[in-house]
Amino acid sequence: MSANHVVALIMAAGYSRRYGEADKRQERLADGRTLLATTVARTEQAFSQVRVAIREEDDAFQLGLAASTPLLRLRQAHLGLGASLAEAVAALGGDCRLNDSKAVAVLLGDMPRIHPATLRALQQQATRDTIWRPRYGGQPGHPVLFGRAFWPELAHLRGETGAKSLIQRHPSHYHTHDVDDAGTLFDIDTPDALACL
Numbered sequence: 001m002s003a004n005h006v007v008a009l010i011m012a013a014g015y016s017r018r019y020g021e022a023d024k025r026q027e028r029l030a031d032g033r034t035l036l037a038t039t040v041a042r043t044e045q046a047f048s049q050v051r052v053a054i055r056e057e058d059d060a061f062q063l064g065l066a067a068s069t070p071l072l073r074l075r076q077a078h079l080g081l082g083a084s085l086a087e088a089v090a091a092l093g094g095d096c097r098l099n100d101s102k103a104v105a106v107l108l109g110d111m112p113r114i115h116p117a118t119l120r121a122l123q124q125q126a127t128r129d130t131i132w133r134p135r136y137g138g139q140p141g142h143p144v145l146f147g148r149a150f151w152p153e154l155a156h157l158r159g160e161t162g163a164k165s166l167i168q169r170h171p172s173h174y175h176t177h178d179v180d181d182a183g184t185l186f187d188i189d190t191p192d193a194l195a196c197l
Helices: 035-044 082-095 116-125 148-153 164-169 191-195
Strands: 007-009 047-057 071-074 101-110 132-137 144-147 174-178
Touching: 007 035, 007 082, 035 047, 035 116, 047 082, 071 082, 082 101, 082 148, 101 116, 101 148, 116 132, 116 144, 116 148, 116 174, 144 148, 148 164
Parallel strands: 007 047, 007 101, 047 071, 132 174
Antiparallel strands: 101 144, 132 144
């Protein structure tokens, strides 16, 4: 599948309570970029269409994002990941610039180590009626790619659980793609994890 037919959705509207008081999205890495900006830059190397979901009240400049970054400002972020994902996917579905998109790759804003080659390989697997996820060392990772057939269900998610229940309802459409990329499992949940970078 053409890279133009998969839109990347970077979820960065959470409150990261396990991280502590600081906003991990703003944490600076060795090259001076923020954690979120680094994830966005990696994603942009693989996808021609990228959307970044942040909270309605967020200051994009403080998050290190460029003025040109396409943002989705979410009002329901306080209700949990499921509600945030639902709101974001509903916005994608209503964006006429994405009418040709056959799938969405849902990435997390705190996973800056995923290799662009992995993202490109996953895009090649995506179709309108499949769900794809990378697997490294036998463990499922991120991103998860949802064909457009599943967008209506994604847009009705609620609460904290994300899309796990949707995946469980469609086992025949769910596939894993083995990758040699530990970055698909590595997210920044604590200051110690950030120090590992």
